[in-house]
Amino acid sequence: MVQGFKPEFFGTANAFFLPQTLFTLVFVAILAAVGGYGTRYLALVSGLVAALFGALVGTAVPLLVAGQTLDGEVIAYLVGTLVGINLVFVLAVILASATVGRRVYAGVVFGAPDARGALAERRVAIIRRPAATLADGHVTHIEKSPIDLDLADEQWESYVNVLEKAGWTTIEVDQADDLADSVFVEDAVIIFGDVAMITSPGSEHRIAETEAVEVTVRELGLQVAHIVSPGTLDGGDVLKVGRTVYVGRSGRTNAEGIHQLRHIVSALGYTVVAVPLTKVLHLKSAVTALPDGTVIGYLPLVDDPKIFDRFLSMPEEGGAHVVKLSDDTVLMAASAPESAQLIENLGYRVISVDISEYEKLEGCVTCLSVRVR
Known part of the structure; x- marks a missing residue:
């Protein structure tokens, strides 16, 4: 006869699942240390791996301590628990990893922003693979050119390495292969x-990009x-210089x-200053600003300097993009050596990176990351 769950069963259940929980936390910590929670998909995989190993090891250790031999019968029992008593445990860990786990990871790595700008002081750069x-990306003011995907991947990795070597902690938004x-x-x-x-992207092809980005910034604890x-607005049309926000009235x-x-x-x-824009895709395709607030630009592409x-x-x-x-x-593109020398002569250190495949898509060094500052 099947009996209902009784309060005295809690002790037995807790004793059974305690080893699984402890070993799972160990595996979670190891996976987090190697970046296993950097994206939601990685968090799901990490949760699955940690749950499986935690459940198996946590169930096996008490048996071995009790004198059982790790023979075929015991191994079959351990595997059977994964579709039996341990199944709910495994599913719960996977779900927690993709939700709470990601928030905890962000809190540990980046810290909770307990005051305005606190997160910015940690020099966080949001990126997306x-x-x-x-190669299907859209262009508006230039002719479409073939894209070398392998080279583009290498250039993106180099760009990210520059950020990290400069002291920025990078966090990836989940990759989206359907969003070119x-x-x-x-x-x-x-x-x-x-x-x-x-933002509210001005191209219908890009509207869906904001969903995963919003998930990421919420996990960072930002408002x-x-x-x-x-209303439509692309982030590439917004240039902040101190407390002044220049925004391009673009396509x-x-x-x-x-x-x-x-x-x-x-x-x-x-204070927002609107800027007429007719010659480029975005405002920051034409101008950006040096750390001292001087706006720099390529004059043929600037409507009104x-x-x-x-x-x-x-x-x-x-050279207009830093x-x-x-x-x-x-940081500047390697395609502008003369501009780099000019800026170095102003007393700045310039780090150049090749982003030729992204320049073919009207991209520049500012487009590939969002700095929390």
């Missing part, structure tokens, strides 16, 4: 201190704001998107 369909342009993660989110503004339809960012941006960030102490308080013309198109790594160091 290029899609297998990268998703490697250009900058367009999906803009960071203002501890507020992450999820979230949204640009919503009918991807409309007046309603700028209006919503102004409403949200004015409450955070920023007088909009900016300080403007310095660069001799090459790729990523601030620190107060005295910037």
Whole structure:
């Protein structure tokens, strides 16, 4: 006769699952230490691996301590528990790894942002691995060129290595092979201190990119704001210089998107300056800024340089794009050696990286990461 579950059974159940839990935590810690929780898919795999090994080892150890021999009969019993008494345990660990585990991992690695800008001080860079369909990415102001996917992967790895060697901790948004342009993660989110503004991409092909990005910034503990339809706004159209936010009125960012941006960030102490844009895809395709706030750009692509308080013309198109790594160091594309020398002569250290395959898709060094700062 089947009996109902009685309170006195809790002790037996706890005693049975305690070893599994302890060993699973050990395996989780090992996998987390090697980056096993860097993305949601990795977290699922890590949860499965940790749960299986934890359940098997945790069940086997008490048997061996009790004098059992690890023979065929015992092994068959251990495997059988995975579809029996240990099955719920395994499923629970997998679910927890993909949800709570990711949040705990982010909290341990990056720390909880307990004050405005605290997370930024940890120098976090959000990145997204290029899609297998990268070659299908869209271009608007240049002719489409063939993309070498292997070279693109190598260049992305080199770019990430530069960030990490410069002291930035990188966190990956889940890869999306069905979203060709998703490697250009900058367009999906803009960071203002501890507020992450999820954009409203101006291309219908890119709207789905924001979903996984929002998951990532929430896991980092950032507050979230949204640009919503009918407003459109791409992150590549937004350039922050101190408390001034320049936003390009481009083919991807409309007046309603700028209006919503102004409403949200004015409450955070920023001033929004709209910039007419007709010659390039995004504002930061034409201009970026040095750490001292000087706006630099390639003059043939800039509609009106007088909009900016300080403007310095660069001799090459790729020279218009810099990523601030620190107060005295910037990252630039290898395609602009003359511009790099000019900036070095201003007292900055320049680190160059080859991103030729991304430049074929109207990308630049700013597009491939979002710095939490």
